[in-house]
Amino acid sequence: MKTTRLAPGSASASKSSQACNAGNSLPGRETPDEPTLTPPLKWAGGKRWLVPYLRPIWEQHSHRRYVEPFCGGLAAALGLMPARALLNDVNPHLINFYRQVPRGLAVNIKMRNEEGTFYGHRSRFNQLIKLGAFQTAEAAQLFYYLNRTCFNGLCRFNQSGEFNVPFGSYQRINYAGDFGQYGPVFGHWSFTNSDLELLQIEPEDFIYADPPYDVEFTSYSAGGFSWEDQVRTAERLAAHSGPVVLSNQATTRIIKLYEQLGFGLSYLEAPRRISCTGDRSTASEVLALKL
Numbered sequence: 528m529k530t531t532r533l534a535p536g537s538a539s540a541s542k543s544s545q546a547c548n549a550g551n552s553l554p555g556r557e558t559p560d561e562p563t564l565t566p567p568l569k570w571a572g573g574k575r576w577l578v579p580y581l582r583p584i585w586e587q588h589s590h591r592r593y594v595e596p597f598c599g600g601l602a603a604a605l606g607l608m609p610a611r612a613l614l615n616d617v618n619p620h621l622i623n624f625y626r627q628v629p630r631g632l633a634v635n636i637k638m639r640n641e642e643g644t645f646y647g648h649r650s651r652f653n654q655l656i657k658l659g660a661f662q663t664a665e666a667a668q669l670f671y672y673l674n675r676t677c678f679n680g681l682c683r684f685n686q687s688g689e690f691n692v693p694f695g696s697y698q699r700i701n702y703a704g705d706f707g708q709y710g711p712v713f714g715h716w717s718f719t720n721s722d723l724e725l726l727q728i729e730p731e732d733f734i735y736a737d738p739p740y741d742v743e744f745t746s747y748s749a750g751g752f753s754w755e756d757q758v759r760t761a762e763r764l765a766a767h768s769g770p771v772v773l774s775n776q777a778t779t780r781i782i783k784l785y786e787q788l789g790f791g792l793s794y795l796e797a798p799r800r801i802s803c804t805g806d807r808s809t810a811s812e813v814l815a816l817k818l
């Protein structure tokens with residue numbers, strides 16, 4: 528199997544990687560990125576840093592519909608700006624927020640970086656969840672506020688389904704007054720809230736899949752995403768007839784899984800941005816390609 532190790536934004540890195548195994552070149556960009564919209568939410572595992580590597584691949588397929596089954600904070604989608612996109616995530620609050628934006632989501636609630644306001648808004652958000660009213664503009668505003676103000680922008684729920692991330696105690700937070708600049712973009716994209724297997728993928732679609740990282744050597748499954756979920760994701764992606772790009776942590780078993788399914792592999796050093804432990808060291812990332 529062809530493999531490549533790259534450094535971000537460096538074409539020469541792909542040359543030096545030829546010692547490790549030539550071929551399957553994945554060009555980084557030497558020119559600065561074009562200005563793009565920044566993701567409106569903080570989201571763990573955002574792939575903004577990967578956009579310079581994804582763009583040259585995407586540019587060859589930009590006539591296709593872009594499908595991201597694990598869209599998270601939209602860092603990749605907003606970096607690539609496809610004209611047509613199907614963006615999916617299992618998190619219903621995230622998808623509700625994206626759906627409310629083109630409907631003219633406005634900020635009416637108090638956006639203040641103080642503990643009392645935070646816990647008041649968190650209680651109201653949890654009340655809306657309990658009432659089944661989480662697909663509303665009010666829930667979207669509260670979700671945005673909690674995302675910016677809570678600890679590390681995390682999104683965690685307890686056994687009863689209540690959002691339970693504590694106050695973040697940041698010095699200063701910038702809150703958007705509205706989301707007008709995102710409206711026309713999100714209005715052209717489709718957002719769904721389902722599992723990969725239920726997604727209505729067309730044979731010609733371009734898929735960029737960025738599932739939760741595989742966590743090897745522990746029974747802990749990141750974000751409830753087990754090893755079985757990694758395997759069924761890989762098999763679903765392998766069965767797709769159009770182009771596929773997958774990113775994940777370069778664990779031994781992920782490498783083996785995608786190699787066995789016939790993907791070409793490239794390696795990158797990923798910055799760790801949001802971590803519960805405060806760990807911001809780099810990690811090895813693998814890109815599995817079937818183009």
Ligand SMILES: C[S@@+](CC[C@H](N)C(=O)[O-])C[C@H]1O[C@@H](n2cnc3c(N)ncnc32)[C@H](O)[C@@H]1O
Binds near residue numbers: 737
């Ligand atoms: C690494 S993040 C994606 C980040 C995204 N690529 C970005 O650039 O912002 C993985 C996402 O997968 C979602 N997820 C977890 N399990 C899922 C499932 N079974 N189906 C769909 N999405 C899932 C999580 O909610 C999370 O947002």
